[in-house]
Amino acid sequence: MPTIRIQTEAFDSGAEMAAISRNRTDIGAVASFVGLARDMNHGDDVRAMVLEHYPGMTEKVLAGLVDEARSRWALLDVTLIHRVGRLLPGDAIVLVAVASTHRGEAFSACEFIMDYLKTQAPFWKKEETEHGARWVEARASDDTAAARWTGS
Amino acid sequence: MTLRILYFARLRERFGQHEETLDFAGSTAADLIAQLRARGGVWAEELAAGRAFRVAVNQNLVAFDAALTENAEVAIFPPVTGG
Numbered sequence: 001m002p003t004i005r006i007q008t009e010a011f012d013s014g015a016e017m018a019a020i021s022r023n024r025t026d027i028g029a030v031a032s033f034v035g036l037a038r039d040m041n042h043g044d045d046v047r048a049m050v051l052e053h054y055p056g057m058t059e060k061v062l063a064g065l066v067d068e069a070r071s072r073w074a075l076l077d078v079t080l081i082h083r084v085g086r087l088l089p090g091d092a093i094v095l096v097a098v099a100s101t102h103r104g105e106a107f108s109a110c111e112f113i114m115d116y117l118k119t120q121a122p123f124w125k126k127e128e129t130e131h132g133a134r135w136v137e138a139r140a141s142d143d144t145a146a147a148r149w150t151g152s
Numbered sequence: 153m154t155l156r157i158l159y160f161a162r163l164r165e166r167f168g169q170h171e172e173t174l175d176f177a178g179s180t181a182a183d184l185i186a187q188l189r190a191r192g193g194v195w196a197e198e199l200a201a202g203r204a205f206r207v208a209v210n211q212n213l214v215a216f217d218a219a220l221t222e223n224a225e226v227a228i229f230p231p232v233t234g235g
Contacts, residue, residue, distance in 0.1 A: 123234025124161035138231030
């Protein structure tokens, strides 16, 4: 059963990674991605960021993209955690961990989930910088990354 | 028809509200955007043709020609930036 959480509290990536394969011996591979808050963006010091989301739709979109990953690859488990609220540089924002029998499925599904999350899940970042607060703009390269998974 | 409209992120801040209930006489998401744009000021500016924003109806992303229905929850927001 996939684990999907949206939370304000910090999470422990190591503990989540360990939990995915605890008490089972059928898993041969766990691939993971952790996204972190940086202290620099577009040349400015970033002191903190606030993540806003659309409660209700966010849960629906994340569940949908994990389902889509499970229909494309033979996955044994998925953990997806995304933080909201105020984060400081160095804080983990998002964790995706994917368990499968072999590494290929785990690597691909992990990347797919992140690429779709970036373009589909209703989260927005606002950075607090030395020049004041500003909303982060979406990047065209994220659309390009997500588009790799369609049409094949 | 009556619609519940939600705004997020930059649009929520610029419009000075998160949510409103609206009487709507049109039929599609594009008609709704036109009605909101007609308010002028920040509405005309943020929802101008060529500005990037998304529309979700009942929590699903839709194209602007999507039909709206009575009591739909319509959300308007900037392109997403999570992860």
